Amino acid sequence: MGRPPSFFTNFCIRQNPKTPLQNPNSQIRKRNLCSNNNINNRGNGEFKQNPDVKVVQDQFFKAKEVSRIIRTRPRWEQTLLSDFPTVNFVDPCFYNEVFKQQKNAFLSLRFYYWISSQEGFLPDRFTSNVIFSGLVKAKAAKLAQSFLEFVNFMPEPSYLEPYAECLCENGLIEEAIGVFDYLKRVHYCPSLKTWNSALSGSLKAERADAVWKFYGDMIESGVVADLDTTGYLIQAFCMENNVWKGYELLRRVLEDGHVPSNVAFNKLIRAFCKNGNYSRMSDLLHTMIAKNHSPDIFTYQEVISGLCKRNMKHEGFRIFNDLKDRGYAPDRVMYTTIIHGLCKMKWLGDARRLWFEMVQKGIIPNQYTYNTLIYGYFKIGNLMEAERLYKEMCDIGYGETTVNYNTMINGLCLNGKAEAAYELFKQMAERNVVGDVITYNSLIQGFCKKGNIAVGINLLYELLKQGMQPSTASYTLLIEKLCKMRQVDEAIVLWKDMQERGIVPAIWTHESIIVGLVEQGSLAEGIDWLSVMLKSRLRPRKETFERLIQCLSEADKWADALCFLSYMLKIGYASNECIYLLLVNKLCKDNSNRVEICIGKITEGAKAL
DNA sequence: CTAGGGTTAG
Numbered sequence: 001m002g003r004p005p006s007f008f009t010n011f012c013i014r015q016n017p018k019t020p021l022q023n024p025n026s027q028i029r030k031r032n033l034c035s036n037n038n039i040n041n042r043g044n045g046e047f048k049q050n051p052d053v054k055v056v057q058d059q060f061f062k063a064k065e066v067s068r069i070i071r072t073r074p075r076w077e078q079t080l081l082s083d084f085p086t087v088n089f090v091d092p093c094f095y096n097e098v099f100k101q102q103k104n105a106f107l108s109l110r111f112y113y114w115i116s117s118q119e120g121f122l123p124d125r126f127t128s129n130v131i132f133s134g135l136v137k138a139k140a141a142k143l144a145q146s147f148l149e150f151v152n153f154m155p156e157p158s159y160l161e162p163y164a165e166c167l168c169e170n171g172l173i174e175e176a177i178g179v180f181d182y183l184k185r186v187h188y189c190p191s192l193k194t195w196n197s198a199l200s201g202s203l204k205a206e207r208a209d210a211v212w213k214f215y216g217d218m219i220e221s222g223v224v225a226d227l228d229t230t231g232y233l234i235q236a237f238c239m240e241n242n243v244w245k246g247y248e249l250l251r252r253v254l255e256d257g258h259v260p261s262n263v264a265f266n267k268l269i270r271a272f273c274k275n276g277n278y279s280r281m282s283d284l285l286h287t288m289i290a291k292n293h294s295p296d297i298f299t300y301q302e303v304i305s306g307l308c309k310r311n312m313k314h315e316g317f318r319i320f321n322d323l324k325d326r327g328y329a330p331d332r333v334m335y336t337t338i339i340h341g342l343c344k345m346k347w348l349g350d351a352r353r354l355w356f357e358m359v360q361k362g363i364i365p366n367q368y369t370y371n372t373l374i375y376g377y378f379k380i381g382n383l384m385e386a387e388r389l390y391k392e393m394c395d396i397g398y399g400e401t402t403v404n405y406n407t408m409i410n411g412l413c414l415n416g417k418a419e420a421a422y423e424l425f426k427q428m429a430e431r432n433v434v435g436d437v438i439t440y441n442s443l444i445q446g447f448c449k450k451g452n453i454a455v456g457i458n459l460l461y462e463l464l465k466q467g468m469q470p471s472t473a474s475y476t477l478l479i480e481k482l483c484k485m486r487q488v489d490e491a492i493v494l495w496k497d498m499q500e501r502g503i504v505p506a507i508w509t510h511e512s513i514i515v516g517l518v519e520q521g522s523l524a525e526g527i528d529w530l531s532v533m534l535k536s537r538l539r540p541r542k543e544t545f546e547r548l549i550q551c552l553s554e555a556d557k558w559a560d561a562l563c564f565l566s567y568m569l570k571i572g573y574a575s576n577e578c579i580y581l582l583l584v585n586k587l588c589k590d591n592s593n594r595v596e597i598c599i600g601k602i603t604e605g606a607k608a609l
Numbered sequence: 610c611t612a613g614g615g616t617t618a619g
Contacts, residue, residue: 200612231612263613298614305615336615371616406617413618441618473619506619 062087063097070111071102077114089115090123092130099134108134109143113150129155136163141170157188165194168201173210176201180217189221192229199232203239211236227253231264243271247280259291266298273306281306297328301337308341316341317350332358336369343376351376367398371407378411386411400431406438413446418455421446437463441473448477453485460494469501476506483516491516511544518548523560534571542573 066084070076081089088094095112102108112131115121123131132155135144144163148155155163160179167176176198183190195218202210211232218225230253237246246268253260265288272281281303288295295303300323307316320338323330330338335358342351355365355373365373370393377386390408394400405428412421421443428435440463447456456478463470475498482491491513498505510533517526526548533540545568552561 228612235613261612266613296613301614331614333615340615366615368616373616375617403617408617410617436617438618445618471619476619 056093059088059091059093060097063094064101066111067098067102067108070107071104081118089118090121090127092126095123095127095130095134099131099138103138105135105138105140105143109140109147125153128153129159133159133162136166139166139169141166141172141175145172145175154182157183157186161188161190161194164190165197165201168198169204171201171205173202173205173207177210177213180214184217184221189223192223192226195223196226196228196232199229199236203232203235206239208236208239227258227260230258231260234260234264235267238267238271241271241274243268243275246271254287254291259293262288262293262296262299265293265295266302269299270302270306273302273309276310278307278310297331297334300328301334304334305337305341308338308344311345313342313345313347313350330358332363332366332369335363336372339369339376340372343372343379346376346380348376348380348382367393367401367404370398371403374407375411378407378414381415383412383415383417400428400433402428402433402436402439405433406436406442409439409446410442413442413449416446416450418443418446418450418452422455435466437468437471437474440468441471444474445477448481451481453478453481456481470503472498472503472506475503476509479505479509480512483512486516486520488513488516488520488522507538507540510538511540514540515544515547515551519551521555523552523557527563530567539571542568545573 062084066080066087069080069083073079095108098111099105099108102111109131112123112127116123128151132144132147135147136159141163144166154160160183164176164179164183167173167179180190180198195214198214199211202208202214215225215229215233218229230249234246234249237243237249246264250260250264250268265284269281269284272278272284285295285299285303288299300319304316304319307319316338320330320334323334335354339351339354342348342354351373355369358369359365370389374386374389374393377383377389386408390404393404398404405424409421409424412418412424425435425439425443428439440459444456444459447453447459460470460474460478463474475494479491479494482488482494495505495509495513510529514526514529514533517523517529530540545564548564549561549568552558552564
């Protein structure tokens with residue numbers, strides 16, 4: 001094989017960078033792409049035999065030098081070309097090296113854009129592919145995306161596959177779906193590894209729906225799933241609170257003699273704990289042990305926090321101490337988990353004790369640990385200690401973050417200090433810390449609790465003005481308070497706003513409005529709302545019915561009260577004696593004949609159920 | 610060199 005026409009040497013004689021370059025034909029380009037291998041081989045002594053080596057090596061050193069310059073010299077655009085009259089700036093190999101040398105993908109891309117803007121430099125498809133894959137390798141999904149828009153070309157499928165993976169890892173699920181769909185259209189089938197990373201990326205982005213889409217496409221394209229895939233599917237089931245389906249899948253895999261990763265087990269354990277199904281949780285622990293997949297620190301974390309969620313302090317503690325006895329050294333996360341659990345249950349003495357135990361072992365509390373304990377102190381109303389810890393956290397340099405502020409704002413609101421919380425909120429803006437939906441919700445709830453609904457509503461409007469997506473909790477307390485203050489119409493305006501934004505109201509919100517309507521005398525409307533609620537298979541609480549019945553009988557509308565009582569019996573609540581007594585008392589003052597008839601009807605109805 | 614972990618609302 002002869003020495004290929006080297007256009008590196010051709011450019012050695014070029015003095016004026018503004019002189020238009022010849023656009024080398026693609027054959028040369030391909031040749032150069034092939035010679036990438038030589039670069040990869042450098043240093044193992046082999047390439048002495050290759051006649052291209054000198055040239056490639058030369059290009060390598062130039063790329064290294066250029067990389068250094070664009071990294072360190074602020075105004076390199078003004079000097080670079082004249083400094084390097086011999087560099088071939090449109091060679092794909094050169095960019096390959098720049099991307100390798102220069103870890104900052106953004107700078108490399110800027111360099112490429114700059115070259116493109118120079119008259120006569122026309123990077124072609126091959127160079128574009130190299131740049132694109134450099135960006136993908138650097139995991140710079142956003143840059144790769146903007147690059148594609150800029151050069152307006154579609155890379156080869158084999159370059160798109162890692163791109164799709166990169167998009168998933170960066171949570172750009174919709175974009176990834178687009179790429180997968182394109183690959184499907186051109187009949188290119190991604191590898192199992194790529195499908196799996198799509199699944200894992202979707203989980204990270206909390207997109208169970210995307211998991212199912214990717215999985216469906218994967219099966220359709222004939223790729224056979226592996227154990228990792230199964231693990232991701234189990235996680236997706238857990239994420240959707242479909243724990244039984246996940247469990248079912250696990251059992252099937254176990255029957256086939258396979259054991260999924262601990263991650264899948266841990267997620268199932270978390271889900272079972274969340275539903276209070278501790279026997280199933282311990283069942284899973286035993287399965288893990290039996291299958292030689294020992295529960296790890298993550299597993300125990302799930303177990304402990306799961307137990308604490310249900311107020312099972314002693315069990316949580318027992319497991320934690322057990323762990324220590326068996327030689328597991330709890331780390332900062334583990335300590336934070338148990339401290340959090342104890343704080344939730346308001347066991348601040350124990351939480352504090354563990355805090356000191358942790359510090360004594362040389363583990364320094366971080367933002368998570370601090371926020372957890374601050375939350376705990378607020379929970380028991382110890383504002384002094386909470387504020388002291390907050391100050392300490394700021395002093396030791398945990399920056400003023402949104403979560404830190406949220407912890408304080410929420411804690412203050414919880415303790416009736418909405419105004420003080422609002423001061424912090426203003427401070428956030430001054431110090432350029434952005435608030436999020438939790439900040440706003442905490443404040444809305446704080447002001448509602450103090451009866452200051454106007455401020456609450458303003459906060460809601462501000463949240464919307466900022467373009468943030470409100471949540472159910474943004475509305476719940478506002479609607480409840482408006483109803484209590486006989487401003488049901490305003491409450492319904494908010495309700496409609498929720499509907500338009502696709503936010504599912506809390507069950508309690510339905511009830512607030514029904515009670516509000518009935519209390520203000522809009523009986524028919526209240527009944528309408530109740531039947532809508534029942535039709536959507538939502539079950540009002542018994543207290544709501546009792547409240548309605550009481551309210552109506554107090555207004556001497558006993559017939560309507562009876563109507564709600566029969567509703568209540570109809571959906572299976574046993575009415576309690578107090579309500580009967582109340583009604584009977586009321587009715588006795590009325591026409592006694594009709595009383596008997598009505599009571600008779602109700603008790604018949606109750607027996608029939 | 611990997612999976613997966615802990616804080617703030619409801």
